[in-house]
Amino acid sequence: MAQIFKPSANSITQVGLLSVAIGVPTLWLGIAGLSRSPANTKVQVPKNQPVPFSHQHHTWELGIDCRYCHTSVEKSSYAGLPATETCMSCHSQIWTNSPLLEPIRQSYETGMPIQWNLVNKVPDFVHFNHSIHVDRGINCNTCHGAVNQMHITYKGNSFQMAWCLQCHRAPERYLYKDDSASGKGLTPRQQVFNVYWKLQEFGPANLNDQEKDLVRGDYNGAQPWEQDKIAAGKKLVSEYGVKVQQLADCSVCHY
Amino acid sequence: MSRFNSTEIAMALQAKTNHRRIQALGLVAVAISLAGCHTDMWRQPKTQPLDASEFYVDGQVSRPLVPGTIARDHLREDEPYFTGAANAKWVDTIPHTVDKEFLKRGQERFNIYCTPCHGRLGDGKGMIATRGYQLRRPVASYHNDRLRNMPVGYFYDVITNGYGAMYSYASRVEPEDRWAIVAYIRALQLSQHANPSDADGKALASAELTPSPTSALRDERVVTR
Incomplete structure (x- = not known):
């Protein structure tokens, strides 16, 4: 009967054990880190809006x-x-022809809220x-x-x-x-x-x-x-x- | 002649079936654990204030009052209190106890809702007024004889229904707060139209309302920024 383990099995076992010892915690820390990172939490990631309100x-x-x-x-x-009315409290007078505010004016005219x-x-x-x-x-x-x-x-x-x-x-x-x-x-x-x-x-x-x-x-x-x-x-x-x-x-x- | 006997073939087939079973079991395990990753508790099929709606034409889940109905506790029978007028005339006394608490509340609400245009002193030099309100008539200052002699009901009505370019603040300021603001406007009118002889030194020293920054100070800051 042929030998079950070749000499290379030693190295394979060692590398295997080592990679489990390193890999599992790395994966675990990686997932933990990723779930806390802005990629997941969106912290400090500006979100696009219909009107670029500052x-x-x-x-x-x-x-x-x-x-x-x-x-x-x-x-x-x-x-x-704020209701669109609140925006218009000032913007019916200020920046009245700014294209950025077009959604506000439309919303005020149609009564459809800005999403x-x-x-x-x-x-x-x-x-x-x-x-x-x-x-x-x-x-x-x-x-x-x-x-x-x-x-x-x-x-x-x-x-x-x-x-x-x-x-x-x-x-x-x-x-x-x-x-x-x-x-x-x-x-x-x-x-x-x-x-x-x-x-x-x-x-x-x-x-x-x-x-x-x-x-x-x-x-x-x-x-x-x-x-x-x-x-x-x-x-x-x-x-x-x-x-x-x-x-x-x-x-x-x-x- | 085959190189394998029948026993070996049977064992090989058995091994293959076992392998399939393990694969199937693995798939079931993955399916079960993935079934745990559901989000129906995160986003429940219910609506919350300001949610969007696909059902109503205006796209909002929050509904306006049905015409002709009154929300509980919103029956507004007290006409002078809720309109600022009685028998088609502005009321000239504030229908609320005016004490220090009430004035402070009025000051706070005034500073939130009115100062952007009217300024902290009520002189019409608020930030918005100085930054771009292009009006044929400038933002009103309260410090003229016309407004000093105007009954308090008039101010209440302007807050409620708006005036000229000013929008209604009814949805933002509640009736009681509107009266508090009116009381504070009266206080501002007094303070900006006072002679040193109107108050003895003692009263001045114990005045506790937060000192309003002068317009001059504020204008300077705008320029230097």
């Missing part, structure tokens, strides 16, 4: 408040997209509510990134569950107070929008650490070594009545 122009250059267009952000789970392409979405089994986040002083940019710098709107964060849980497990890392004169006496909700006004009036240099990070779009909350910020955040958690005990329960978002 948040940078309207909020930073013109200083229009978020709520001028997103009227229901303080009282509803949905922030709300914007959704930038931020969560699965249907997740219930997200804007109003409670705003009411507890979570700034728009905390989740949406530096909207004030976006020419074409893109997603600021992945909105994957692990990302949500960073804050839901430790809200004290993300809450902060505006201690400057203009933040005096403001409710957490008012403080959220006050940042943009301060940026307009006094420039980025006059913002505090957290606010600077927010308007730059790299706000990651207080880090473990920033104990003073975490302590301040803990005070706010109790002051604002954030129910930490149940914040990371499944049923908070999945119901």
Whole structure:
């Protein structure tokens, strides 16, 4: 009977074992990395829209408040997209013959809404509510990134569950107070929008650490070594009545 | 004469069948695991606000009120409160308690919805007005005798129904907030038409409303940017 294993079997086994040892983790890490990369999450990938609306122009250059267009952000789970009427409040007078705004004018004449392409979405089994986040002083940019710098709107964060849980497990890392004169006496909700006004009036240099990070779009909350910020955040958690005990329960978002 | 005996052929055939079975099992396993990758919970067959609709002619799932119907809690019997007029005349008192809270609410709403055109001082020098509103008549300033003497109901009506080039803000500002804005407009009119003798130094020092930046400051910033 012929030998079952030829001498080359040794090498084949070694190479085989080695490639399994390297290949499996590589594949695993690769899939994990890919699912977290912009290729999958679309973070910082500008999305084409029927009208090239620039948040940078309207909020930073013109200083229009978020709520001028997103009227229901303080009282509803949905922030709300502006009706064509809202665009026309100014654009019936400004840029009236711009070809870029043709879809707006058409929509206003025909009553057919503009079909914007959704930038931020969560699965249907997740219930997200804007109003409670705003009411507890979570700034728009905390989740949406530096909207004030976006020419074409893109997603600021992945909105994957692990990302949500960073804050839901430790809200004290993300809450902060505006201690400057203009933040005096403001409710957490008012403080959220006050940042943009301060940026307009006094420039980025006059913002505090957290606010600077927010308007730059790299706000990651207080880090473990920033104990003073975490302590301040803990005070706010109790002051604002954030129910930490149940914040990371499944049923908070999945119901 | 064959080089294989019948036993060998049978074994070979058996091996082939086994191979097929394993392949079939593998395919079933792949099919089962792929069946786990479904997205019907991600995108459920339900509609959410602002969704598109293929059913309705206007392409929206959100429906306007059926004509002649009133949504719950939206019966607007109180005519002066919801129209700003009674017996075909503008009301001249605000039908709401005007206290500091109410004024602050009015200031906040004014700063959101009105300042782009009217400016933080109500002088008609808002960013949009200075950046390109090409009107035969410029954006109104509140600081003239005509508007200082106008009953409050008039301002409420303009917010509700629009005026001239100004669109209606009824869908964006709720009735209570409209009255709050009217109250704040009155406060602006007073503040911009005041003499130092109108307030003693004490009252000025304790004023807590956020100081409005002057138009001059703002205009300068536009130029330097």
